[in-house]
Amino acid sequence: MFVPIDLLAPILGDLLAKGRVAGPGKPWLGVNANEIAGVTHEYVGQEAVATGFCAALRADDVITSTHRGHGHLIAKGADVGRMTAELLGRVDGLNRARGGSMHVADLGLGIYGANGIVAAGAPFAAGAAWSFSVDGSGRVAITFFGDGGANQGVLHETMNLAALWRLPLVFVCENNGYAVTLPQERSTAGSVVARAAAYGMAAEQVDGMDADAVLDAAERAVATARAGGGPTFLECLTYRFFGHHTAERTMKLGYRTDDEIERWRVRDPVPLAGASLDQAERERIDHEVEALLDEAVGYARASPHPDPAGALDFVYASGPEPRRGVA
Numbered sequence: 669m670f671v672p673i674d675l676l677a678p679i680l681g682d683l684l685a686k687g688r689v690a691g692p693g694k695p696w697l698g699v700n701a702n703e704i705a706g707v708t709h710e711y712v713g714q715e716a717v718a719t720g721f722c723a724a725l726r727a728d729d730v731i732t733s734t735h736r737g738h739g740h741l742i743a744k745g746a747d748v749g750r751m752t753a754e755l756l757g758r759v760d761g762l763n764r765a766r767g768g769s770m771h772v773a774d775l776g777l778g779i780y781g782a783n784g785i786v787a788a789g790a791p792f793a794a795g796a797a798w799s800f801s802v803d804g805s806g807r808v809a810i811t812f813f814g815d816g817g818a819n820q821g822v823l824h825e826t827m828n829l830a831a832l833w834r835l836p837l838v839f840v841c842e843n844n845g846y847a848v849t850l851p852q853e854r855s856t857a858g859s860v861v862a863r864a865a866a867y868g869m870a871a872e873q874v875d876g877m878d879a880d881a882v883l884d885a886a887e888r889a890v891a892t893a894r895a896g897g898g899p900t901f902l903e904c905l906t907y908r909f910f911g912h913h914t915a916e917r918t919m920k921l922g923y924r925t926d927d928e929i930e931r932w933r934v935r936d937p938v939p940l941a942g943a944s945l946d947q948a949e950r951e952r953i954d955h956e957v958e959a960l961l962d963e964a965v966g967y968a969r970a971s972p973h974p975d976p977a978g979a980l981d982f983v984y985a986s987g988p989e990p991r992r993g994v995a
């Protein structure tokens with residue numbers, strides 16, 4: 669198996685979220701150090717999905733992400749320092765600290781936002797895809813969502829129109845087995861792939877822990893979309909190694925067993941992908957990634973917090989004055 673460096677580097681880039689670089693003097697950002705307000709949703713374990721799909725895209729293609737979006741952003745080329753500054757609520761963040769973890773975006777890179785509302789990115793992606801089918805640019809949109817998101821009505825409305833209008837859109841269900849603590853077998857009737865097939869689109873399951881398998885499926889789906897063949901639905905079977913969000917590190921909720929986590933951990937996509945590289949190359953990439961992360965964290969920490977006096981800046985795109993009071 670050959671994993672090109674531009675595919676592997678973003679996977680390893682997500683070491684930031686893993687805390688694999690944690691150690692003395694390097695606490696888990698925002699967990700032990702309390703530097704991030706609220707919680708974040710770690711992508712650890714699911715890296716092969718974002719990486720495989722984004723590696724199949726052109727720079728001018730578009731993605732919509734989820735509440736678990738850091739991996740999608742890194743894989744689509746977001747500046748890791750500015751993304752980290754956004755997580756820390758600093759002025760140099762990608763969205764000047766207005767977005768935070770769950771609404772971070774970089775429109776210039778075709779990243780139409782993480783999203784705190786489950787499956788809400790799908791219609792945005794369909795709108796982008798519809799514009800691409802009109803402007804003849806040959807661009808493609810991908811929408812990422814979870815197994816919980818697969819049960820949202822808005823996703824089905826989007827699948828219906830995407831299939832009807834043959835939009836250049838790829839639906840990527842990241843099935844990590846749980847919606848918060850609810851296992852998929854207690855939330856989902858039938859098969860999500862069969863549901864998508866019922867709309868008349870190509871639909872299949874993919875091993876979401878295998879970056880090569882994901883890349884292969886992604887390239888086929890993106891090529892079909894680009895050629896005017898309409899949408900594809902891919903259900904990627906994957907797993908999150910940590911809790912639903914970072915606050916779960918301080919709880920023992922018991923909705924899944926340590927045995928189950930260990931069974932998935934042996935298929936951790938990062939070492940699996942890295943195993944195909946020779947050791948010197950792997951070490952070189954690891955060092956490169958550690959340096960990138962140190963630089964990103966340093967950049968974010970050096971950036972000031974926004975001035976509270978500007979809290980209403982950028983609330984409106986232009987024109988209207990913010991209303992003061994309710995009269």
Ligand SMILES: Cc1ncc(C[n+]2csc(CCOP(=O)(O)OP(=O)(O)O)c2C)c(N)n1
Pocket residue numbers: 735736784785786813814815816817818844846847848912
């Ligand atoms: C419309 C909506 N309903 C409920 C929630 C609360 N919520 C946040 S994440 C989540 C679970 C989502 O599960 P899944 O789609 O499988 O994504 P995962 O967290 O597993 O990546 C829920 C129910 C929400 N944010 N939006």
Ligand SMILES: [Mg+2]
Pocket residue numbers: 814815816842843844845846847848
């Ligand atoms: Mg899930």
